[in-house]
Amino acid sequence: MKVVVIGGTGLIGSQLVGKLKEHGHEAVAAAPNTGVNTLTGEGLAEVLQGASVVVDVSNSPSFDDEAVMEFFRTSTTNVLKAEAEAGVTHHVALSVVGTERLQGSGYFRAKQAQEELIKASGVPYTIVHATQFFEFAKGLADGVTEGDTVRLPAAKIQPMFSGDVAAAVGRAAVGTPVGGVVEVGGPEAFQLDEFIRTALAAKNDPRSVVADPNATYWGAELQEDTLLPGPGAHIAETRFTDWLAKQH
Template sequence: MIGGTGLIGSKLVGKLTEHGHEAVAAAPNTGVNTLTGEGLAEVLEGASVVVDVSNSPSFEDEAVMDFFRTSTTNLLKAEAEAGVTHHVALSVVGTERLQESGYFRAKQAQEELIKDSGIPYSIVHATQFFEFAKGLADGVTDGDTVRLPAGKIQPIVSDDVAAAVGRTAVGPPVNGVVEVAGPEAFELEDFIRMGLAAKNDPRKIVTDPKATYWGAELQETTLLPGPDAHIAETKFADWLAQQQ
């Protein structure tokens, strides 16, 4: 589990272990560094499936591209040498439609490396997490005002993302993309407003026609999944109520 000590990785390790799988968390703090290659050969010895849920520590255009290109290249090379038979990666619904954004260009580059590697693979595209409402707002805050582009979002709780990635990891490679999303679509403004209100955050929220999403212009459906997506059950309002 690359990124195995983070939000999704730690949940995944727990879920897979509960179901009798031998899940190993791999991250810099466990001695595995995909950027330098440190510890990769050792941790992949005997592994049949590698799940990559790691993320770049920096979202700056050049840094994030370097992270995903370097870490994915190193990881896939080590997997080929170790005989890994299934590579699973977590990515984002709408990645291919958000190529004005440096972050999503980097995620697209990661996906292309995986597809071209020759290793059987599955890419899980998830919508944005419930937990990210504040972070999304922080990225587009101007003074005390959150300026958002118009568009819809169908967010999902991280527990349901972990469950979806886990199901994919224990199944056969799909050699393609599977999508997972929450049960309800919101206007982006309404999703952020609900998330901030639950934290008693007083910032003003407006839809601004000049605003972008991580540097990319949004269409109404850019962030929404397709008709074949797996729809999780947890509703945003129910999750917010549990956080109080």
């Protein structure tokens, strides 16, 4: 089966391409550095020839509100149009647990817009909602650092290893379209400040981390369970402490 992975050279995409090839599928990484630009449409028709499945794990290069909305609207519209013309029978997209509850954030408004375009496209689809990746802990901290202090909302998070995300997306890609959302999360829930504090300590990062009831998550206000997957989510196996122990 030919599977085209949009964003196939990134953190999730590169692992996904590898996993699909291991299982005998023809997996093609589609990204600007492989000659496919979803914003301009360059190379899309060519790469989709003979494809059964398209997996979109791409992300916006800018998180500015207007730029990220423009990216997901334009890219998704171009990909879906090219899929329809190529006869693709399954569109899989990676999104985020809690997207619909995080509409105070420009980034998550853009992800919601992406999901709405997919649902309205007529192409059979599966949307995979994953929790935050272990690998993004530092980036999350960097975005909310004031001086030497990291201020985070008092909420819970159930983060997961990027390799487990790629595996979940791969399962969706080779499965039957569900016409809806499947959720995946890590095996343990942490307080957000606890998760970031542990991650920074492992890197000998001296910043102090505090739970601040007035802090936001990428601009969105959180409830205690906003970032947690619901009942029926697939729970990945890799534990945060085990992952940290393998980082050098």
